[in-house]
Amino acid sequence: SVVKSAIVIYSLVVAGCILVGAKLAPVYGARRIFRATVLLFGIAMLAMVVSTNAPTMIVAQILAGAASAAMVPTSVVLIADNYVGEQQARALEWLSGARSASLAPAFLIAGAIATWSDWRLTFFMLSLLAAAIYLLSDKLCVGLSAVQRHSHLKIDRVGFALMMLALLLIGVGSENLSDWGVIRARPDAPFSMMSVSPALVVIACGVLLVRGLVTWSRKCRIEGVQPLL
Secondary structure, eight states: OHHHHHHHHHHHHHHHHHHHHTTHHHHHOHHHHHHHHHHHHHHHHHHHHHOOSHHHHHHHHHHHHHHHHHHHHHHHHHHHHHOOHHHHHHHHHHHHHHHHHTHHHHHHHHHHHHHHSOHHHHHHHHHHHHHHHHHHGGGSOOOHHHHSOOTTOOOOHHHHHHHHHHHHHHHHHHHTHHHHOSSBOOTTOSOOBTTBOHHHHHHHHHHHHHHHHHHHHHHHHHTTOOOOO
């Protein structure tokens, strides 16, 4: 159950950081960001291999999620830097297709390894894959994205904090609906407000933060500031 919770947190961090991750490549250069995030992902996978408690797993998955959030949009910029014409279109097709087609096999392979051997082996294989990609990425072209950096781009920190917290609250609340209760709090719930399930309260707080994010983004646009959304 700890591994499951860590993987859920990984997905939530990816969702929360993806918009910020997309702005890193134009500011710092796509090749540099890609190599840094691949290295961070590999370190996080090694941390999963040697982890002995829940906090270590969760921190490792948070790091891996943040790295993936920057890696995905940066890979699109790298394709633009390293391919042209029909090759560029084909590379983008392969990138999109590989991400979509790999979801189901990834869980099947990881589940089989965990059943027949050890779940840590999956994360060890991912760390080896990250190391290989890091070494091969040294051959990538620097590209125009590293030369024509957009240092004027600013990251909306308030919007990022609101979105990240909203997704975490909604995700954690949804994951614990069966344990804490859907509407009424179950006996093993960590707390209750007038017998209302804490999962429902946490989800409601997340929804309110989403509303706050929309209001904040509208305020930024009125003031001429670039919002996160």
